[in-house]
Amino acid sequence: MDVALCTINNTVYDIAGFEALSPKCIGVMRRNLLCPRCMGPGFYRKAARSGQASCFGARPHAEFCDMGGPQSATNRGDTLDQDDVVNRGERIEVDFAFGAPLHHHAVEEGAGAAYGVGRQSGGQAAQRTQTRHRRLSTLLKNLILSEDFRRSEQLISVESGLFKVRDFFVPFAQAEVDELERMRGYWGLISDAAQSGDQPPSLWLNTGGRQDLSVVVDSSLVDDFTQRFPIHELEDLAGAYVLVFGCVRVSKNAKKYIAVHDISRITLNKTP
Numbered sequence: 679m680d681v682a683l684c685t686i687n688n689t690v691y692d693i694a695g696f697e698a699l700s701p702k703c704i705g706v707m708r709r710n711l712l713c714p715r716c717m718g719p720g721f722y723r724k725a726a727r728s729g730q731a732s733c734f735g736a737r738p739h740a741e742f743c744d745m746g747g748p749q750s751a752t753n754r755g756d757t758l759d760q761d762d763v764v765n766r767g768e769r770i771e772v773d774f775a776f777g778a779p780l781h782h783h784a785v786e787e788g789a790g791a792a793y794g795v796g797r798q799s800g801g802q803a804a805q806r807t808q809t810r811h812r813r814l815s816t817l818l819k820n821l822i823l824s825e826d827f828r829r830s831e832q833l834i835s836v837e838s839g840l841f842k843v844r845d846f847f848v849p850f851a852q853a854e855v856d857e858l859e860r861m862r863g864y865w866g867l868i869s870d871a872a873q874s875g876d877q878p879p880s881l882w883l884n885t886g887g888r889q890d891l892s893v894v895v896d897s898s899l900v901d902d903f904t905q906r907f908p909i910h911e912l913e914d915l916a917g918a919y920v921l922v923f924g925c926v927r928v929s930k931n932a933k934k935y936i937a938v939h940d941i942s943r944i945t946l947n948k949t950p
């Protein structure tokens with residue numbers, strides 16, 4: 679899209695106007711951009727070394743929005759394949775193994791009593807509840823593209839227990855520091871990324887909005903991370919979505935962060 683709305687000063691910028699701001703200003707404002715028409719979550723990407731011009735984007739635009747221009751068709755190419763659709767009735771087991779073969783099986787409802795799901799009374803035939811292993815990447819796709827999924831009450835099983843999908847997955851904008859350090863699936867758009875100043879550097883995925891929350895990939899995992907999710911430069915991460923299983927902490931200087939110490943707990947969905 680050619681223009682973006684900055685929510686800090688409620689101003690619509692074109693690229694030239696935005697880039698005329700000071701670098702510090704751009705650094706703050708790029709975390710607070712929306713599509714001016716549909717209010718979809720926006721991002722700014724600097725010009726790439728490969729020669730691609732700087733740009734604004736939003737992911738996703740609303741169905742009715744034409745601000746994505748001719749690219750919107752490919753943006754909506756972010757669609758769910760039949761195999762990715764999480765069915766309402768199924769119980770989700772999270773598959774943390776990257777690229778592992780998938781398998782699924784059906785269990786008699788009631789056989790899952792250990793999960794606290796009771797058999798229906800009234801002499802109805804027992805319904806079959808399908809348990810399916812789902813990869814993080816599939817879960818993230820569903821979170822991005824399906825409001826039905828985000829709000830669903832279907833059950834997801836993780837080490838710490840059984841949760842409703844709508845309780846377990848938390849958008850970054852609603853993430854709060856949890857003193858009890860309970861694990862949740864936090865997800866949302868990356869506005870920009872940076873390396874820390876230490877050696878070896880860790881990778882900071884900044885999530886934008888007023889939350890000032892960052893996902894911090896531990897320095898020991900940065901090579902694994904860039905192997906799994908190849909990028910040419912850090913700017914490629916602007917506009918990507920991330921899902922991370924972890925907990926929100928706050929640093930001594932009041933910075934909220936989610937630390938990643940296990941590469942299997944994070945997935946990335948880059949711009950198409």
Ligand SMILES: [Zn+2]
Nearest residue numbers: 713716739743
């Ligand atoms: Zn839009």
